[in-house]
Amino acid sequence: MTDQAGARSASPASLPAVVCRGVTKSFDTGDAEAWALRGVDFEARRGEMMLLAGPSGCGKTTLLSVIAGILDRTAGEVSVLGHDVHAMSPSRKTAFRRENIGFVFQQYNLVPSLTAAENAAVPLLLRGMRRHEAVDRAKETLASVGLGELTGRLPTQLSGGQQQRVAIARALVGRPGLLVCDEPTAALDGTTGAQVMETLRASAVGADRCVIVVTHDPRVFRFGDRMSEMLDGRITGVRVPGATEVHHA
Amino acid sequence: MIYVAWKMLTGDRAKYLSLVVGLAFAVLLMTQQGSIFTGIMTRTFAMVTDISAARVWVMDPGVQYPDDLKPLKDVDLPRVRDVPGVDWAVPLFKSNGRAKTADGSFQSVFVFGLDSGTLLGGPSDFVEGKLTDLWQPDAVIVDEAGAERLGGVKVGDVLELNDRRARVVGICRATRTFVSFPVVYTTYSRAVRYVPGDRRVMTFVLTSPKPGVTDEELADRIRAATGLGAATQGQFTEKTLRHYARNTGIVINFGTTVVLGFIVGLAIAMQTLHSFVVDNLRHFGTLKAMGAGNGLLAKMVVFQAVVVGLLGYGIGVGFTALFSHAAKRSPQIAVRFTPELMGLSFCAMTVLVALASLLSLRKVWKTEPAIVFRGS
Ligand SMILES: Nc1ncnc2c1ncn2[C@@H]1O[C@H](COP(=O)(O)OP(=O)(O)O)[C@@H](O)[C@H]1O
Ligand SMILES: [Mg+2]
Numbered sequence: 022m023t024d025q026a027g028a029r030s031a032s033p034a035s036l037p038a039v040v041c042r043g044v045t046k047s048f049d050t051g052d053a054e055a056w057a058l059r060g061v062d063f064e065a066r067r068g069e070m071m072l073l074a075g076p077s078g079c080g081k082t083t084l085l086s087v088i089a090g091i092l093d094r095t096a097g098e099v100s101v102l103g104h105d106v107h108a109m110s111p112s113r114k115t116a117f118r119r120e121n122i123g124f125v126f127q128q129y130n131l132v133p134s135l136t137a138a139e140n141a142a143v144p145l146l147l148r149g150m151r152r153h154e155a156v157d158r159a160k161e162t163l164a165s166v167g168l169g170e171l172t173g174r175l176p177t178q179l180s181g182g183q184q185q186r187v188a189i190a191r192a193l194v195g196r197p198g199l200l201v202c203d204e205p206t207a208a209l210d211g212t213t214g215a216q217v218m219e220t221l222r223a224s225a226v227g228a229d230r231c232v233i234v235v236t237h238d239p240r241v242f243r244f245g246d247r248m249s250e251m252l253d254g255r256i257t258g259v260r261v262p263g264a265t266e267v268h269h270a
Numbered sequence: 271m272i273y274v275a276w277k278m279l280t281g282d283r284a285k286y287l288s289l290v291v292g293l294a295f296a297v298l299l300m301t302q303q304g305s306i307f308t309g310i311m312t313r314t315f316a317m318v319t320d321i322s323a324a325r326v327w328v329m330d331p332g333v334q335y336p337d338d339l340k341p342l343k344d345v346d347l348p349r350v351r352d353v354p355g356v357d358w359a360v361p362l363f364k365s366n367g368r369a370k371t372a373d374g375s376f377q378s379v380f381v382f383g384l385d386s387g388t389l390l391g392g393p394s395d396f397v398e399g400k401l402t403d404l405w406q407p408d409a410v411i412v413d414e415a416g417a418e419r420l421g422g423v424k425v426g427d428v429l430e431l432n433d434r435r436a437r438v439v440g441i442c443r444a445t446r447t448f449v450s451f452p453v454v455y456t457t458y459s460r461a462v463r464y465v466p467g468d469r470r471v472m473t474f475v476l477t478s479p480k481p482g483v484t485d486e487e488l489a490d491r492i493r494a495a496t497g498l499g500a501a502t503q504g505q506f507t508e509k510t511l512r513h514y515a516r517n518t519g520i521v522i523n524f525g526t527t528v529v530l531g532f533i534v535g536l537a538i539a540m541q542t543l544h545s546f547v548v549d550n551l552r553h554f555g556t557l558k559a560m561g562a563g564n565g566l567l568a569k570m571v572v573f574q575a576v577v578v579g580l581l582g583y584g585i586g587v588g589f590t591a592l593f594s595h596a597a598k599r600s601p602q603i604a605v606r607f608t609p610e611l612m613g614l615s616f617c618a619m620t621v622l623v624a625l626a627s628l629l630s631l632r633k634v635w636k637t638e639p640a641i642v643f644r645g646s
Contacts, residue, residue, distance in 0.1 A: 082643045091559050091639040112563055119561020126642055130556040134281025135274065146271050147561050203643045 036103070038199055038231030039065040039088055044097030045254075046083050057083040059254035061097070065247075067198070070222060070232040072242060072262065075251030081235040082203055084251070088233065089122055089201045090114045102198045119147055123192030125202035125221075129184045131176040137163060137187045138172040144195040162190040166220050182213035186220050193225055200225050200232040206241055218244040271562070275570035278550055279577060285549070286578075289542045293582025294589070296535020296622065300528055301590040301607065301615045307524035308611060309594075309604030315510040318503055320444070321362075321391045324476035325485045327506050328359070328492055331499040335510040339364055341471040346498060350475045353495045355483040360385035361472035363461045367454065370430035371421040379416065379452045381431065383461025383472075390476055392455055398425050399440025404457055411440040416452020429454075432464045532618055539582075539626040543575055547630035551637055558639040571631045579623035587612060 046058035057080045065071035073081050086092035087099060090106040099107055102121055106114060123144070131140045138159045145155035160172045166186045176184050185205060192200055205221065206214030218234075218241045225232050226246075234245065242248060242262040249259050280286050317336045318327065328350050330340035350359045363383030368376050384392050384404065392401045397414055404411060410431070417423045417438075429436045431454065444453050456464070458472070475498075479488040485502040492500035501509060515521045547554070554567060594607040 086640045086643055089559070091642075115558075115561050115563045117561075118559065122561075124556075124559055124642070126556070128552075130552060130642055132274065132278060132281070132553050134277045139274075139277070143274065143557070144560055146274060147557070147566070152273055 037064045038067045038102055040100040042098040044087060044099060045095045046087060047095050056254055061256055063249060063256050065231050065233055067231050068228045069246040070226050070234060070244065072245035072248040073233060073235045073251060074237055074248055077237060079251045080254040081251055085201050085203055085233065085235050090118055121198050123195065123197040123200040125188050125192045125205045127204040127207045129188045131184055131187060133176050136173050136175060137168060140187055141190040141194050143191060148195065159190065159194050162194045165224050166190045181209050182217055185209065185217050189221055189225065198230055200230060202234045204235055206238055211240055214241060271566055271570060272573055275573045278553060279574045285546060289546060289578045290581045292538040292542045293578055294585035296531060296538050297583050297586025297615055297619055298589050299531030299534060300618055301587055301611060302593060303524060303527040303531055304611045305590060305594050305605050305607040308608055309606040310520065311511060312606050313604050314514050315507040318506045321476065323390060323478065325478045325502060326489045326492065327501050328475035328477060329499045333499055334513040339473055341473060342475065344471055347475055349496045350477060350492060353492050355479050355488050355491055357478045357480045359475050359477040360388055360390050361458055362391045362474040362476050363458050364473040365465045367432050367464055369420055373421055377420055377452060379454050381461050381464055382453065382455045383458035384455060386457040386459055393442035393444050395443040397441040397443060403439040406439055408435050408437045409439040410436040411442050411455040412438055413442055413444040413453040417441050419452050434464055536622050536625065539622040540629055543626040544630050547571065547633055554634045555637050555639050555642045558637065559642045564635055567634050568631055571634060572627050575623045575627035579619055583616060583619045
C-alpha cells in the first residue's frame with residue numbers, strides 16, 4: 022500500500038483520535054426512513070478507553086460502524102486518526118481499515134478451521150506478510166493476552182472468554198491506532214466478561230491507541246476511562262465511570 | 271490469504287466433500303455419456319479405419335455408410351485398376367448371411383470375402399489361429415463376440431453358412447461395428463459362393479494411390495473415370511457420421527444427455543459453491559471489515575472454486591477412465607474416452623467453475639461489512 026490513507030497515521034496523543042460532528046444515519050426500510058443516528062457529536066482520544074453505553078437499539082453499533090468506516094453516514098463529519106474516512110474512495114477506505122483499525126466482535130467471528138495463532142495472524146496476512154512471520158507475531162500477541170499456551174488450539178477447543186481473547190489478539194496484532202469493540206462481553210458470563218475487559222485494558226490501551234468499547238452492561242463500566250451515553254441516536258452526555266457528574270459533550 | 275481460503279474450504283469436511291462429489295458427478299455424467307457416444311459413433315465407421323491399408327474405398331455411388339451394402343459389377347474391378355495413379359486395387363465382399371448353429375438355430379451374420387492373394391481387410395488381432403489359415407479348404411474366421419453368439423463355436427467346429435459347409439480355423443478380435451452381428455471372414459471366391467446368386471459380386475474395391483498421388487486426388491480420378499463412388503478414409507468416415515446424424519436419433523439422444531449433464535453440473539456447481547459462500551458470508555464479511563479488498567476476496571473465492579473444480583474434474587474423469595477401461599473387456603459396450611473428450615469436459619468444467627464463482631463472488635462483494643457487528 023503506497024497511498025496516504027493506507028499509511029499509518031501518527032498524530033500526537035493530545036489530539037482526539039475520533040471526532041464526530043452532527044453525524045446522522047438513516048436506513049431506508051421500504052416505507053419509511055429510520056433514523057438510527059440523529060446528529061451525533063462524539064470525541065475519543067488516544068490513550069483512553071472510551072465506553073459507548075446506552076439501551077438496546079439506541080444506535081451504538083451504527084455509530085461504531087460509521088466510525089470504523091464499514092458503514093456510510095448520511096450526513097455529518099467523521100474524522101478518524103486525522104483522516105476524513107468518508108471522503109475516501111472505497112478501496113482507500115478498505116486500505117485505511119487494514120492499516121489503522123482493529124475489530125472485536127460480540128460473536129468473536131473466528132474462522133473455525135484456523136488455529137488461534139492463525140486466526141490472530143489474519144490482519145497481518147491481509148497486509149501481505151508471509152504466513153510464518155505473521156503466525157510468529159500472532160503467537161507473541163497471544164502470549165500478551167495470556168494465551169501463550171493455547172496458540173495451536175482451534176476455536177472450538179477454547180472457552181468463550183479464550184475465544185474473545187484470541188479476537189483481541191487478532192485486533193491488536195497489527196498495532197492499529199483505533200480499536201473498536203462491539204459488546205465484547207455480551208456473550209460471556211460476568212466473571213469471564215470482567216477478565217476479558219481486564220485483558221483489553223492491560224493489552225490494548227496505550228498512549229498511541231484509542232479504544233472504543235460499545236456496551237450496555239453496567240458491570241463493565243468501571244473499566245472505561247470515560248463513558249459516552251447514548252439515547253435515541255444522540256450522545257446525551259459524557260462522564261467518568263464511577264463519578265456522578267455529567268459533562269456535556 | 272490463499273492459505274486461509276484453503277482452510278475455510280476444507281474446514282468443514284462434509285461440505286467440502288459434497289462440493290467435490292457434486293462436481294465429480296457432473297463431470298462423470300458429461301464424460302461418460304460423451305465417451306459412450308464417441309464409442310458408438312466410432313463403431314459406425316470402424317470397418318473403414320480398421321482396414322488402414324485401403325486409402326481409397328470404391329463403392330456404388332449410392333452407398334452412405336459401411337453397412338449400406340450395394341453390389342458392384344465384376345467389371346468394375348479392372349476399370350478401377352485402369353485408373354492412372356492406382357497402385358493396387360483388391361475386391362472386398364461384404365454381405366448378410368445366415369449361419370446355422372450347432373443347436374440348429376439360425377443367426378444373421380456379416381460375411382466378409384477377402385481378396386485371396388492379399389487377404390486385405392482381414393483381422394489382425396487373433397485369439398486363436400492366424401489370417402493365412404483362410405487358405406485352407408472351407409476355412410472361415412469368426413470374431414470372438416460372434417463366436418459366442420453362434421453357440422460358442424471353437425476352432426475346428428463346422429458351421430453351416432447359407433447351407434454350405436464352413437470350418438472355423440480362427441477366432442479374432444474385431445472392432446465392434448454398429449450392427450453387431452457376428453462377423454465371418456473368408457476368401458472372396460468362397461464368400462460369393464456362400465451367398466445367393468444376385469448378390470454374387472463385390473461390395474467395395476479397396477485401393478491405394480501410387481507415390482506422388484494423394485488419396486483425395488485418387489478418389490477424384492476414380493469418380494471421374496468410372497462413375498463409381500470413391501472416398502478416402504476420412505471422406506467415408508465423415509459421410510458415415512453424417513448419415514447416422516441425419517437418419518438416426520443418436521446425436522439428438524446423446525447430445526441431450528451430454529447437455530443435460532452440463533446443465534445438471536452447472537446447477538450442482540453453482541448451488542454447492544453458492545451455499546458454501548453463503549455459509550461463510552460472516553467470515554468473508556469479517557475479512558472485509560478488517561480490510562480485505564474486492565480483489566483479494568475474488569482471489570480467495572476463485573481459488574476455492576478452482577480447487578473443488580480440479581478435484582471434481584479429476585475424480586469424474588478418473589471414474590470415466592476406469593469405466594471405459596473396464597468396458598474394453600466387454601465387447602457389448604461401446605466406449606471411447608478420447609483426449610478430445612477430456613479437453614472438452616475440462617473446458618466445460620472451467621465454464622462451470624467460472625460461472626459458479628462469479629455468482630458467489632457477487633454475493634461476497636455485495637455483503638455489507640457492517641453485518642459483522644450484528645448478532646448471529
Ligand atoms: N441495516 C439496518 N437497516 C434498518 N435499520 C437498522 C439497520 N441497522 C440498524 N437499524 C436500526 O437502527 C437503530 C439502531 O440500531 P443499532 O445501532 O444496532 O443499536 P444498538 O447497537 O444500540 O443496539 C435500531 O432501531 C435498528 O433497528
Ligand atoms: Mg448493537
